Each structure stands twice: as structure tokens, then as C-alpha cells.
Amino acid sequence: MGLLSLVHAPGRYDNLRRIRSLDPEVDHDEILRLTARFEFPWDYVQGTGIAFMRDYGVPSIAELLDRTREFADHGVKRYDDTILIGDEATLDGIDSPRSHAALRRLNRIHGHYDIAAEDFAYVLATTIVGPVRWIEAYGWRPLDPHELAAITRVTTRFGELMGLKDLPTTYDGYLALLVDHERRHFSHTPAATRLAEASTRIAKEVAPPPLRPLLRRVTIAVMDEPLREALGLPRQPRWIVRAVRGGLRLRGRLLRFAPPRRTAYVHRPTTYPHGHRLEDLGPLSMLEELNRVSGVAKGYGAP
Template identity: 30%
Template sequence: MSSNQPNTATVLVDSIISLIPGSLRALPTSIVLLTLFLGYLTLVQLLRWRRYNAVHQQYQRKFDKGELTPDDAQKIMQLASAWDMPFAFGAGYGVGILRTFSIPTVSKLFYATKEMATVEKVVRRYADTEILLTTASFCPLSGFHDISLKTDISTPAQDPRTNIAIARINYLHGKYKISNDDYLFTLYGFMSGPLNMIDRYGWRALSPLERAAVFIFWAELGRKMGIQDIPATMEELATWCQAYEEKHMVPTKINNIIGNVTLWDNVVGVPERFGLRRLVERLVICLMDDRMREAFMWEAQPQYMHLLAKGLMYLSMFMQRWLLLPRSEPLCGLDASLPGVEAFGKRFRPTIFRWEPWYKPESSGLGYLMDVLLVKLGHHAGVPGKRFKSEGYRLEELGPERYEQVGHEEVFREAERIQGCPIPSYYFRR
């Protein structure tokens, strides 16, 4: 091969320069590329705050008047959770959920369900939980994408998915004796986890409007779950939970078992080669405070691991804030837009898949080859198929396999009660 053949970088630069108007091509290449780079950075900043400003312009006045509704709060919360900082928000949820298992009464209850007997039970349990909570977070709380369409209590919901998901959670929780205090502490984990993570590692701070929205949304969801004595403000709930932690968050062997299972489920998709999975486990532990870590009986990580964790998170913050264009599509794990009437009667599928690809459709051709490659790389445990219910899911069927075909009518009645109107008949079509 000739040594004079241009390399790929040279060809790319020449291609970019060819797109530049002739009057600018006389400038040195370095000046042209620097100008393009600065133009890109300017574009990032022009677009970065556009959605933020639009949301605040729409809801700030209602917030100032104390008139935000739970549906408003849900939409406001999605600004950070699906558009601006989904990874920080998701990591916060993960730490918040894990924190609930540092309370022995919670971890002991989960241990008693025997839903950790096999790998498939563990992964499916977390996959189903994620689907139920994601549905509740992103499909409309009221059951209406346009609340003006709800003229009275006899008007069927436009989109009953959130309330069916909550009703299914209530049905499954009803099988066990869970104290209201443990419910309250768990509810606070869903609020405080993302808030704390973004306070530390978000590329921007959450506004007072957004922080209030997180509380309003989760408090409403808690009421739909039947949780009693939810304080009127985030500050009151935080004070109560702090006292609860000090009294009840203590190390136990069952905490350690459940913590290890939960941590494993969150990192299992990371390859074990070169110690990568163990490294990620240690980095996750660095995101916890000492009381939580000690409750799981995990060793303290050395200072260099904490520095590495912070460095990676700060690098992510910097890139999102200054170098990356904002998302053009939300990242939320499912399609929360209003489905067509026919789609409601069919099975649903998530848009993000775990290590075991539950509910992922079977593919062919290049798609199948990609699935095989993901298995080879250790990112998936197997290719999609009947084993992982590739036909999709129904919300009323999610949960442990032994409850899959029971409780549907109870779930539908509960969903209609908490949303205050009927489920549309077309949801029941098969």
C-alpha cells in the first residue's frame, strides 16, 4: 500500500472543509476547525436550557400560587428524570431503593418472599418492579393526557396504565404485612435518592419548582398506595426519616444478603473481564453514606476509589453541561405516549432491557446477530425468546410467577377506585 495514501483523519477534515464557503477556505485549517468547534459549543448552550425555560415558563406561576396539581408535578419531574439528567436521576432511584433494604424489617420481608431463590426470579422481580414504577412515573396519574376530557366520574380514562400499575403494586403488597412506617421510609427513598444524587453530581441544580414537584408527585402516588400520615412537606418527611434511620438502620446478615443480590442485579450486565464488574460494584458503594454501607456490612472503600467515583461523575457532569447537545427524545424505559385504541388490548414492551432481556421481542437477521453479540459480550444472559416472555407483558400480570394469572379483577377495580373513573373497555381486548 502506498505510504502517500491519506489517513482517515485527513479525509474527514478535508470533507468538513469542503462544506465551508469558499471565502473561508483561505483561512488556516486550525482556525476553521476552532471556529466550528466554538460554534458547536455555542449551539449546545443555546439549546441546553430551552426545555428548562419552557417548563418553568409554563408552571412557575402556578407554583408561586401553590396551585400545582399532581399531574403538573409529574410533567415537571420528567424534565430532569427523562430529558436533562436521566442517568443521575436513575442512579438516585437505585441508591434510594437499595437504602430501603438497609432497614432490617424491609430486608427480612423481602427475604421471606423467596423471590431470590434463582437468578431468573431475582432479575425478573427487578424488571417487573422497574416496569410498574416507570409506568406510574411517566403515564398520566389522572388517567388523562388531556385532563379537560374528564367531564365527570363516568368518563372512562384515556390512559389507565399508571393506575393499573399502582393497583398491581397494591395487590402484590397486600400479600404481606408491611408497616406504614416502612412504607413511608421507602416512599422517601424515591424522593431523596434522585434529589441527593443530583445535588452532588447533576450538571445543574434542580429548581425549587422541580424539588417541589418531586414531593408532590410521590406524595400523591403514596396516597394512591394507601400510605397514611404522609407529612405535608419534604422537610417534615426528611426529619421523620432521619429519626427512623437512626433507630432502625442497623447491620444484619439478611441486610447483607439482600443488599448483595440487589447490587449484583444492578451490575450484572457489566463484563467480568479485567475486574470491571467488581470495579463498578466498588464505585457504587462509594455513592453511599457510611451508615447505609455499614447496615449492609460492606467494607469501606479506600480514598482512591472515592476519588475515582467522584472524578467519573464530575466528568459526566462536565460533558453534559458543556459538550453534549440536549436529548431529542426522553429516556424513560417505555413509550408513555397515548397508544391507539387497538394497542391497549395488546401486550406492551419496555424500551430498555436488563441483563436477562425480559419482554424483548425475538429478532431475525441482523437484529438476531446483534442479540447473539450482546450475549457473547456478557451484556445479556440469553437471546430473547419464550423463556423471557418475548410476547410482552400486561400490567395486571406483572409480579411473581405464582401471581401472574390471579388478581386481575381486583387490580382493575382498585385502579378504577384510585383514578376515580372507569377503565375504558378497549383495554380489555386481547
């Protein structure tokens, strides 16, 4: 914690002390819960959101996502369902019956499409690299090695339950996978731009009204140049980029003086204001077929 630990709100580092007392190989679910739902809930969501947009920079992924029209026609539901399936897979632990039921459903959805294994692995890599990069840039403290190890363990197990083989076992391995895949495949397509613009419209729908007018500019301002170019989005003025990134870094510094969060962050889906069941999740065109299999709502069994 260094010098920063001398200037902070009372109890601000209690969760970190708890995390450091745990074993990432055994207690990865608890460490992820503390990190993503107590220490960095907003940052984790933002980093994951930018990570999803990286997928559009790979033409094979963008073409499929664009063809389904889920983002264009049912954008908010697609957004909510993506987050909720991730929640279902992790809230009770990655190897809980609830998680296995969610991953089984995700596999059924993916089974309708011809998706290359390397694209699956890349998308998985974005889900860990995106939040970690965001927290490294804008978080109120650095991630601890125990956190990186635990997040990696859960990510790899998530991929294994999707049927993926030979996945990395370290964060650096996922980072290398992502960088290499983007070096070989990142390029602009019209589909990427359509998906990016649809995603910003979705973000505007779920954001508080005062934030909506500037949300598109802010979203572009936090993108790295390779991502912005792959998505075909307009370059923002330097002063906007500096202001947005500087404001985010200032927020991180100020959070050191905020009291620690006492309740776990939970996503509040616009699509399901009165709650959801697992059988609600998935493309509308597939729901009847997905729900023919018995036991979906109970959440038992492995993928």
C-alpha cells in the same frame, strides 16, 4: 442559572425555562417527565437504585424482602418490575387510568404481606430523596424549586393511592422522615448483606459487559457510611472512593456542554425484550391470582 448559564451547549437550558414557566401544583406530571426523562435520566435511575438499597438497612424491611427470595431467585425480573410499575404509574400522569391500574396492582402485591405503615412511608421517602441527593451531588445543574415541588407532589399522590395517610407535602418533609426513620431503625443484619450482594449481582447482569468487573466496588464507593455499614459491605480504599465520586462530578460538569436530550428516556427491560403488559408484572408465584381480577390489562379504575 447564574454564571453556569454563560457556558453551555445551545438549548441546554430550554427545558429548565419550560419547567420554570409551569405550575408545580397543576403541571407536576409534565415537570417530572422533563426532569426524569430528559434532564437527568441516568442520574435519576442511579439515585433510585441506591435508594432501593437503603430499604435493606431497616431490619423489618430486609427480613421481609429476604424471606420472599425474589432478589435471590428472580432478581432481574424483580428489578425490571419495580421500574416498570413506577413507569406505569407516571408515564401518563399520576392520576391517569393507567397509573391507577398500576397502583391497584401494586397494592394487591403488597396485600400479601404484613408491612407497617411507617415502613411503607420510609420506602416512599427513599424514592424521592435518593434521586434528589444524587442529582445534588453529581447532576449537571442543581434542581429547581419547581422540580422539587413537582416531584414531591407526585410522590405524595403515589403514596395516597397506596392508602398511606399524613404524608409530607414538601421535599424537606420527606428528607426529615427518612433521616428520622434511619436514626431509629438503621442497623446491620445478615439479611441486609444478602440483599445487597444480590442487588449488585442483578446490576452486573443488566450492565454493559465492560462495566461489570468494577461495578460492585463502584456501587459501594458511592454509598454513604451509614448505608455501607448497615448493609455490611466492605469499606473501599479512599483512592477508589475519590476516583469514583470525582469521575461522577466531572461527568456532570461535562454534560453542561452536551446538547439537550431530544427523546424521552424509557427503561428497556431485560425480562421483557418484546414488551410487557401490566399482567406480566409481579412475583411469579402471584401472577395467576393477581390476574384473576378482570380489567387488569385495560388499566381502568382506581386502587
